[in-house]
Amino acid sequence: MTPAELLHAFARTRASLDGAEVTFWWSGDVHSWAPDQPYRRLFGFEGVNVARLVDDPETGGFQLLTREAAFYLDPQTREILDTWEGKPVIHIWNDPANLRLRPFPVPLTELGDQVCFSLEIPLAYPSPLPVAEYPLNSADDTYKALELFQFFAPRSVLTTEEPGVPCTMSWMRMSPWLPWMEQGQRPGGLTFHCRGRKLASYAEVPERTRAHIAAHHPEYAHAPEKWTEPNETSWTSFRRHHAPQPRP
Incomplete structure (x- = not known):
């Protein structure tokens, strides 16, 4: 398949080519590690x-316009947690969390009647929270992380005309x-380990989660209407809501 054909197959998997709103829901756990x-x-x-x-x-290619909400839970x-070890828990409200999808050879593994698109995204860029300004909140002046995605779809995604x-x-x-x-x-640091699926509609999100979103940020039930930037992350959100507190 050409990069353009692969991109269309991946876009059908991750979203919908007709521009309809698509909801993904996931669940998992967060583990700590330290020497x-x-x-x-x-x-x-x-x-x-x-x-x-x-x-x-x-x-x-495509613009993938998204909002993303995620919550830390009692294990x-x-x-949904309010505090952890006496500290207020700050949940994830990323608006936007947009992505440009360009034609490229998306890694594809054939698994019988399924295929798997896999994305490995290493991140390294100047931290929004420099250690000198946020000594309690920042591990390093460079933000480093690794995101590993696998999207499993019917093999027919390679040939279908469905959106x-x-x-x-x-x-x-x-x-x-x-x-x-x-x-x-x-x-x-932390390791997040989750699994989830594309839902038929937002109404399939668990009721507890829908109620929490409706009570705090109801706009997260829908995707953005247009491209905006920069993307929001837990680190940029923390900086917007917390003034620097350098050590004396």
């Missing part, structure tokens, strides 16, 4: 991404400690 320390399951994790695909005339009860196909997914992320955890430059 000479046992691995710990710190949090459950649950999230929702609502996306709309539009043509991108500049690249010949036993799976209830979208069913999809299940897995996601793994290695990242520094979250800013609100106040771990400073302590060695170690």
Whole structure:
């Protein structure tokens, strides 16, 4: 398949070529690691991404317009947390979380009657939270993380003319400690391990999660209408809401 054909197959998997809103829901856990320390399951994790695909005339590909909300849960009860070790938990409200999809050879593995699109995204860029300004909240002046996605779709996605196909997914992320955890430059970090699926509609999001979104940020039930930037992350959001607190 050509890069353009692969991109269209992936776009059908991740979203819908007709521009309809598509909701992904996922669930999993967040584990900590640190030198000479046992691995710990710190949090459950649950999230929702609502996306709309539009043509991108500049690249010949697509703009994936999305909002994303995700919540840290008690690892036993799976209830949405308010605090952790006496600190307020800051959940994820990323608006936007947009992505440009250009024609490129999307890694594809054939698995019998399924195919898997896999994306490995290493990240390294200047941290929005420099250590000198946020010594309690930042591990390093460079933000480093690794995002690993797998999207599983019917093999027919390679030949169908339908705008979208069913999809299940897995996601793994290695990242520094979250800013609100106040771990400073302590060695170690977090591993997120989740799985989820493309829903038939937003109404299939678990009721507890829909109610929480409706009560706090109801706009997250829908995708953005147009491209905006920059994207929001937990680190940029923390900076917007918390003034620097350098050490004396």
